[in-house]
Amino acid sequence: MNQDITQNLNHDLKVYNTLSRKKEDFVPRDRGKVGIYVCGPTVYGYVHVGNARPFVFFAVFARFLRSIGYEVKLVENLTDVDDKIIVRANKEGVSSDEIAMQFSEAYLEDTGRLGLGRPDLEPKATEHIYEIIDLCKELVEAGYAYETGGSVYYRVCEFQQYGKLSGQKTDQMKHCELAREGEAKESPLDFAIWKAAKPGEPSWESPWGQGRPGWHIECTAMSIKYLGHKFDIHGGGRDLIFPHHENEIAQAEAVTGTAFARYWMHNGMITRKDEKMSKSVGNIFLLREFLKNYDPRVLILFFMSSHYRSPLEFSESNLEEAVQMLDRFRNCLWKLDSVIGGAGSSAVASPAGETIPASGEKAATEAGMTGGSTSESFALRSAIDATELQFNTEMRDDVNTAGALASLFGLVRVINEYTESVSTAGKVDAGLLGEARELLTDLLYILGVEISPSEYSEAGLEQELLDLVAEREKARKDGDYAAADTARDKLAAAGYEVRDTPQGPKLVRRG
RNA sequence: GGCGACGUGGCCGAGUGGCUAGGCAGAGGUCUGCAAAACCUCGUACAGCGGUUCAAGUCCGCUCGUCGCCUCCA
Structure with missing residues (x-):
């Protein structure tokens, strides 16, 4: 991508910030760098399609940020110690370590098959117990938390800004939490940041005896450790806004006295029959089941076809559309490569330029600017420029992937028109076509989709x-x-x- | 009860004041032995009511409807 353009672009990226409920100009803490923390899974089961949405979205967002010149650090945690893990372990009669291990591996495997690579860091809660204990200690010392019965609770009333992310007011919340056995909280709103160990549960030595982290504290500890204070973007599903992210803010800002994350980005829920896909509703569709029947890129295109903040209905017909989209892109490249002269593979092998394959170069020379290809070339030239501009405009506007996709289809159409006309006229400006190809594949890559010529090449056929x-x-x-x-x-x-x-x-x- | 989001043509889904979104499906056409792929043509949609404005899908109000969060949840 053109360097001059990209440098201008990264000045006016807008993102919707849950904290302010507005689209805001994105200004990174450190010039040219972006730190992102995304809440990953609690590993007590296989991830479902809904869980995959933030994984995919932030991978794409990171790719886009990099494409406009940012240095990105994407951190996605694995919470591998938690009540739910223990419950499952007890049910299956194995140790919670085994459950955590099994589903951590499954998570890496399933998400790995999406072909989006890995986040830069994927820290685990159990590998940050010291940081967590330190944070708890600080909270206790500062009066924001108190110990009772070997557990430590966050004193919600002490944090004046509690509720600022979710818009909840503490006095108007449902009387949500009944005192549980063994809990002696000062207020029902208080939440555990450290839990006293029960027999058979995983536990670590702490100033309050054997215990384990509460649910929200691990993300606070790990995000600060890897991204520092006032880091740029904290993300996750909408359903994490309360209480998870609210509590993270409370924990972090109480001890640091300064802002935790500066932008909060939340993706909408995947639904089935208009109802949120979730384990508690029982309407989940496992990612690994999906991948048995569909190309992973179908899921990615399905996600990309709507805005990340919107709910998105997981239905067969919607997936079928995504299948068609993938086909349309693949067909375009197939046609394009066959026109260039079956040398598509060499064009792909050198994404950073040298787009004119040997045979194509010859064709281009022969073609010159003769015949009917002139107006077609002009149209293609215009489309290339327009597509790059539109794609970037859409993506800069709160990562509007649906609009960005539309820009790609616009390019596809013009490429198809071009290949259509030149395949009859026989005059190919391979350099220009190579440029179009490079742009298309570069932008598709940003949206998480890679298409290899090997998918349609006739080489190696039986x-x-x-x-x-x-x-x-x-x-x-x-x-x-x-x-x-x-x-x-x-x-x-x-x-x-x-x-x-x-x-x-x-x-x-x-x- | 509190907080919040949304309601766009057959379907999905962008669009926040004036200018063609896009995809899928459908109809007709071109190409083809027939297909497939591709291309061309065809849809004046914005929940309802009222208001602001020269101009509203886009701003404001009300009504209806759907969904999310307030409990584990991506």
Whole structure:
């Protein structure tokens, strides 16, 4: 991407800040750098599709930030000590360590299959017990927390700004919490930051005896450790606003006396039949189940097709649309590469320039600026510039991926028009087409989608399939269309689609 | 009860004062032996009512409806 443009761009990124309930100009704490902390999973079960949304969104957001020149540090934690883990361990008669280990691995595996890489850091709560204890100690010393019965509770009434993130007022909250057994809180609103150990539970030595962290404290400790005070962006699902993020703020700001995170970004919920997908509702769809039936990029495009703050309905027809979107991009590249001269793979191998493959270069020279390609070239040239501008404008406006996607489809259309016209005229400006290709793949990459020419390349196809194609061609020439169609059906059964092009029949893998 | 979000054409889904979103599905056409892919053409939608304005899907008010949070939840 053009350096001059990118440097201008990173001045006017707008993000919606839950704290202010407004879109705000994004100004990083440290010039040119962005620190992001996203609440990852509590590892007591397999992640579902809803859990994948923040993972995908922030991966994409980080890619975009990098594309406009920021140095990004993305931190996503794993909470691997928690009541829910213990409950599951007890139910299955294994140690909670085993549960945590099993589902941490499953999480890494499932999210890894999305093809988005990993966050820069994925710290675990159990590896930060000392930091957590220190934080608890500070809170107690400052009078914001108190020990009772080996547990430590946060004294909510002490933090004047409690409720500022969620808009909750403490005196108007439902009388939500009944005193539980063994709890002796000063107020029902107070929450545990350190829990006294019960027999058989994981525990660590602390100034208050054996115990383990409460739910919210680990994120406060780890985010501050890795990103420092007043770090840039804290993210997660909307449903974490209260109490999780509210409590994180209370914990952090009480001891530091300064702002915790400066921008709070929350993604909307994935729904099924208009109801939030969640474990408690029991309507979850596991990520690993999804990936058995769909290409991971389908999920990513599905997410990208709406704004991250909106709820999004997980339905078969919506997924089908995403399947079609992926096909449309793939078809465009397939066509583009076949026009450039089957050299698409070399164009991909050098994303940072040198977009003109050897054969294409020759074609470009031959093409010159003759014939009907001039106006087509002009249109493509304009589309390239317009797409880059529109994509960036949309993304800079609170990461409007749906708008950004629309800009890509605009480019796809013009590329298709171009390849359509030149495949009949035979004049190809491969340099220009290579530029369009590079832009398309670069921007798709930012949105989390990579398409390799190997997906549609005919290289390495089994001889048997090639024989069928030849058989069909012969039958067609002989006018024996029944035989031709039989061959085509056989190819379809093998998962390949035949497309007749001016360059002859092509095989495209389906599904 | 408190806090908050949303309601856009057959469907999904952008858009916050005047200018074509986009995708999917559908209809017709071009290409093709037929297809597929692609391209072209076709949809004056903004929950309802009232108001502000030269101008509102876009601002304000009310009504209706849907959803989220206030309890574990991405």
